[in-house]
Structures are given as structure tokens and as C-alpha cells.
Amino acid sequence: MVSLDAAVLARMEKGGKRYEILVDPYLVDDFKADPSSVNPDDFFAMDEVFHDARGGERPTEESIEAVFGTQDIVVIAQMIFQKGSLQLTTVQRKAMVETMRQQIIHQIHTQAVDPKTKSPHPKTRLELALDESRYSVDPFKRLEEQVKDAIAKLKPLIPLSFESVRLAIKIPGAAYGGVHQILRPYQQKQGWLEDGSWACVIECPAGMKPDLIGQVMRRSSDAEVKEL
Known part of the structure; x- marks a missing residue:
């Protein structure tokens, strides 16, 4: 659950009253796109609706029901984002x-x-x-x-090229776990060799090449890397 200090106010007004909730600002975009993709425990600082969150003033359950037609904080949050705004300091x-x-x-x-x-x-x-x-x-x-x-x-200011590179990588079998986890998103081929080592072919953005190789070498100093 996001802390009160890190949370921001989402607010809407209806019938001359404010309705506020406290949420994690970094999850707002994900919540708007698909509320089911966000864990409510991570998103809400408190699973309550306020008239004045900073002052602790709360509406009655009857007024919440009258305005939102539900007590479900997730549904209420959707309505507030649709009709209200996010208040950032x-x-x-x-x-x-x-x-x-x-x-x-x-x-x-x-x-x-x-x-x-x-x-x-x-x-x-x-x-x-x-x-x-x-x-x-x-x-x-x-x-x-x-x-x-x-x-x-x-692009008008600095030259940018978006290229990909293919790398063949071979490591001792003992290093498989850590290295495979890093390379899995980019793997095209992979398999075990007769000598017990593991090899794969990956394709990744050219800009990622130094970082990926560095991560592999930190986990297996005996790794062999060849650009194809």
C-alpha cells in the first residue's frame, strides 16, 4: 500500500461536495488503462472515500451510495478518474x-x-x-x-539508428540459471551441448549489447560471446 506521504489526491465534485481518494501516482496510468491489472493494495493509500482527505472528513455511506451507486473503492476510483482530476503538488x-x-x-x-x-x-x-x-x-x-x-x-539533433544484433552465447552449465533468466526475453535458439555447456542465439537492440554482455560475464566469466 502506497504511503500517505507518497500518495496524491484524485478528486471529483458533485452536488457541491468534493469526493477524494488517495492513490499511488505512478500506477494511475495503468489503473486507467485496466483497473484489473493493478493490485488495489498497491494502488490505494486507504480504501476510503473522503470529502477532505487531508482533514479526514468522510462522507456517509448513504451519500457515497447516492453519488456512486456502490461502496466498491475500485469502481468509485474509475468514476473519479472519468469525471474528476488528479491533484499534484x-x-x-x-x-x-x-x-x-x-x-x-x-x-x-x-x-x-x-x-x-x-x-x-x-x-x-x-x-x-x-x-x-x-x-x-x-x-x-x-x-x-x-x-x-x-x-x-x-533525430534532428543527434544521429540515432535503431538496429538489432544477433549474438551466439555459450556458458558452462553451472551458470545456466542466472544467465538464462537474463537472456530469455531475447532468445531465438537455445540448447545443451555434449560437453555439458549451454548455448543460445539471441537478438536484441544494438544499444543493449554492451549491458547484456556485461551482465552475462558477471555471472559467468568463462562465457563465450560471438556476434553473428
């Missing part, structure tokens, strides 16, 4: 914007490379270019959409 909004900004930069850093060097752009360079582009980060817009929008803004 300046500090909360600033923190959420910066968190989203770093996620956008990380995604571009891992997905794109400089076409000349075939290596990822340093994150600092991406940050400076994003600032120069004056891209406005929306803390509630989906990450995938913002990455696409940010890339469109960055």
Missing part, C-alpha cells in the same frame, strides 16, 4: 516528471546507437539533447508513446 509533479524523463532516456539509450560508432549514445548526451529539443515530459502519458515522441525531437 508542485514537488510531486516535479519528481514524477524527472522519473519519467530518466525512463525515456534509458529506453533510448538501450534501443538506439550512433550509426557511425555502432555504440549507444552516452546518457548525458541524450539528456542534453532532450533539453535542447525542449521536449515536454508528461508524467502520465505512456512511456512507449513518449519515447516515440522524444525520438522524433532528437
Whole structure:
């Protein structure tokens, strides 16, 4: 359950009264898209409806029923988001914007490379270019959409190429558990060899290559990696 200090107010007004709930701001987008995908215990700071959450003023059960037609906090939250708004303090909004900004930069850093060097752009360079582009980060817009929008803004400023690489990786059998967990999302082929070692072929964004190889080598210093 999100703490009261980290929670934000979602609020709607009806009949001259405010109806408020306290929620985790980072799960709002997921909740709006599909409430069933979010655990209520993670989403709500308290499973209660307020007239004034900060002052602790609560409506009666009868008034809640009259306004929402239910006592179900999940259904009530859906209605509040449909008809009301999210109330962020300046500090909360600033923190959420910066968190989203770093996620956008990380995604571009891992997905794109400089076409000349075939290596990822340093994150600092991406940050400076994003600032120069004056891209406005929306803390509630989906990450995938913002990455696409940010890339469109960055392309006139820095060269970006979205390529994939195929790697053949071989490790001792004893390292299988940890390495397989890392590589599973990118595997195209995998199998055990006669000498007891395990090998696979993966395909991943070119920008992720150094990080993936680094993770594999930390778990198996005897790993063999070959680009196909």
C-alpha cells in the first residue's frame, strides 16, 4: 500500500461536495488503462472515500451510495478518474516528471546507437539533447508513446539508428540459471551441448549489447560471446 506521504489526491465534485481518494501516482496510468491489472493494495493509500482527505472528513455511506451507486473503492476510483482530476503538488509533479524523463532516456539509450560508432549514445548526451529539443515530459502519458515522441525531437539533433544484433552465447552449465533468466526475453535458439555447456542465439537492440554482455560475464566469466 502506497504511503500517505507518497500518495496524491484524485478528486471529483458533485452536488457541491468534493469526493477524494488517495492513490499511488505512478500506477494511475495503468489503473486507467485496466483497473484489473493493478493490485488495489498497491494502488490505494486507504480504501476510503473522503470529502477532505487531508482533514479526514468522510462522507456517509448513504451519500457515497447516492453519488456512486456502490461502496466498491475500485469502481468509485474509475468514476473519479472519468469525471474528476488528479491533484499534484508542485514537488510531486516535479519528481514524477524527472522519473519519467530518466525512463525515456534509458529506453533510448538501450534501443538506439550512433550509426557511425555502432555504440549507444552516452546518457548525458541524450539528456542534453532532450533539453535542447525542449521536449515536454508528461508524467502520465505512456512511456512507449513518449519515447516515440522524444525520438522524433532528437533525430534532428543527434544521429540515432535503431538496429538489432544477433549474438551466439555459450556458458558452462553451472551458470545456466542466472544467465538464462537474463537472456530469455531475447532468445531465438537455445540448447545443451555434449560437453555439458549451454548455448543460445539471441537478438536484441544494438544499444543493449554492451549491458547484456556485461551482465552475462558477471555471472559467468568463462562465457563465450560471438556476434553473428
